[in-house]
Amino acid sequence: MQEAGLELSDEKTRVVDMSVEGQWVEFLGYHFEVMKDKIKHWPRQKSIRKMQDAIRAKTRRCNGYGLKTIIHDVNEILRGWFGYYKYSYRLTFNQQDSWVRMRLRSVLRKRSGRSGRGKGFDHIRWPNAYFEAQGLFSMVGAFKAIVSPQMR
Numbered sequence: 001m002q003e004a005g006l007e008l009s010d011e012k013t014r015v016v017d018m019s020v021e022g023q024w025v026e027f028l029g030y031h032f033e034v035m036k037d038k039i040k041h042w043p044r045q046k047s048i049r050k051m052q053d054a055i056r057a058k059t060r061r062c063n064g065y066g067l068k069t070i071i072h073d074v075n076e077i078l079r080g081w082f083g084y085y086k087y088s089y090r091l092t093f094n095q096q097d098s099w100v101r102m103r104l105r106s107v108l109r110k111r112s113g114r115s116g117r118g119k120g121f122d123h124i125r126w127p128n129a130y131f132e133a134q135g136l137f138s139m140v141g142a143f144k145a146i147v148s149p150q151m152r
Helices: 045-058 067-085 091-111 128-133 139-146
Strands: 024-027 030-035 038-043
Touching: 038 045, 045 067, 045 091, 067 091, 067 139, 091 128, 091 139
Parallel strands: none
Antiparallel strands: 024 030, 030 038
16 A cells, blocks of 8 residues: 555544454445344445435425426436445335435425425325336335345
């Protein structure tokens, strides 16, 4: 490393023993952690926040775009994010899919003259199947399509 002129940052670098349960490290947008003698990985919180911020920008309640246009824009973000994190711990995608649908329900709620987040009756009014029919990319569905049944 010294020949290449590279130095390790004391603030960002730490040495861990990945054979000990509870140890973790964050690297290239992933959080790696030892759990029950296995190393599991999922997106780090900073990566999730960055994706959510990008989706927030596309799902403003008063943005003036039609739902199909909003979903098209959101799908680009979701497909790219999923492409990078597709081998993460399986529960990651359920949480993110739910969060995206909540944002879209909030847009629809505002357009029907109501305020607040998409919740409660909105799940009956606009069920998950509604968004699937509108073409919303599902990370859970994509994960199930690529992962073997033993890993689910």
